[in-house]
Every structure is written in structure tokens, then in C-alpha cells.
Amino acid sequence: MPRFQTHIGIDYSGAASPETHLRGIRVAIARQGQCELVRPGQNWSRREVANWLLEIFKKPEPVIVGIDHGFSFPISWFETHGIRKNWGNFLEVLSNDFPTDKQGSKVDDFRKNPRNRPGNARWRRQAEIRCGAKSVFHFGVPGSVAKSTHAGIPWLNVFRKELGSKIHFWPFDGFRVPDGKHVLAEAYPSLWRKEDAPPGLTADEFDALTIAQTLSEADESGELESMLQPELSEQEKRSAEVEGWILGVR
DSSP states (O other), X not given: OOSOSEEEEEEOOOOSOTTSOBTTOEEEEEETTEEEESSTTOOBXXXXXXXXXXXXXXXXXXXXXXXXXXXXXXXXXXXHHXXXXXXXXHHHHHHHHOOTTSTTOXXXXXXXXXXXXOOOTTOOOHHHHHHTOOOTTOOSSTTOOHHHHXXXXXXXXXXXXXXXXXXXXXXXXXXXXXXXXXXXXXXXHHHHOOSOOOTTOOHHHHHHHHHHHHHHHHHHHTXXXXXXXXXXXXXXXXXXXXXXXXXXXX
């Protein structure tokens, strides 16, 4: 029996401001054997996505959400800047350096501030190395999640403050997810996508659908449990408590 009745996939974008409606943001939902886009043909803003998710998370039925952006930074960033290796502390630090949830804010505005703690495109998290994903500091190249990561992480802090223990941030709150909890996890659709977007769908729409459909099918087959608890070394687990992990990376 599936653990979740609702599976949500979000393809994200860090362009422009939180209020800007972007073609690169798409939301898909899978439930009762059906997978479909939410608000098909309409552009979302990051603020709208956050508000929509807050309403979803306030309902009692547990859902799992996969979002296509990094949830943390590589260990090298923490060590270079002397930041305590604690994810909750990291959320506060980054939300202060990059308050990209504030009205009118843009990632590029804060990147220009010399007081902010810069990253290096050569720094990668262990999960990124394992699956060949680009660094969360690799800006300005196709397939990069750098902007979406810097724009999205402060919203995770908003969710954490608003919802508290109702939501399980995987794997920072543990690889094992307690029953009855909503789950928010980092997804990487390129890991699951086996073909290009079919006619009638944009690449972003297809990525959102791919995340939602894969989560649903994995839950139905029982594979989701092994995805949530990958076989990692103790060192990798300790790193993942700080850097996070990408769902589905073995």
C-alpha cells in the first residue's frame, strides 16, 4: 500500500523576483493513479508556489514533494567560511545573506554584495558528485540549479518556521521518515527522465510531471522506502546531514 496518497513535483526557477510569473516554474501532482499539471498553461511565481504548498502542508493527509533545487551547500563552503555544520543554522545564515523571499529581491542583487559568503563552482556536494549534477555555485550555464537553489532555500526556512514538526525535511531531519509526516525532498528530474519532453509539453512541464509520476510509481511499488534510505557509508551520512542528498541517488 502506498505511503502517500499525493505526490507533487516542482520544477523551479530562480530568475527575477519572488512575485514574477515564470515559464520555468511548473507544478505537477499525482494522486489516485492520475498525474497532471496544476494550473496548466499558467506561469507561477515563487511566492505563489510557497503559499500553495503551505496550504497543502496544513492539511492532515501526508504528502511528499520533490523540488528541483539544492537544499544546502557543499561542506567546503561551511569550512571555508567558518559556518557551523548544522542545517538549521545554515538556513538562517543563507536567508540573511540571500533574503530572496522578500518582495522585489533577486539573486543577482545579493551576489554582488561582497559581504556575502561566495561559493566556488568547483565545490560539489557528495550527491552531486555521485550523479554528475552541477554545483549549486555553477551560475550561468545550461542545466545549472545555482540560481534556483539560492532563490529557493530561504523559502525552506519559511516552511520550517511556519510548519515546525508537521514537515520532514529529508534527509536533514533523518533518512527515516516517521509515519504521518509531510516530506519535502530535493529531486533531480534528469536522474529519472528517460526521454525528451513529448509534443505539447515544455521541458519544465515534463520535468515537474516526471518528478510527481516517479514518486507515485516508486511509492506504489515499494521502491520509495529504499530511495528514502539509501545505502551510504557513515561518512556520507554525516555529510548528508549538512549537505543534504538527492532523492534517488544511490
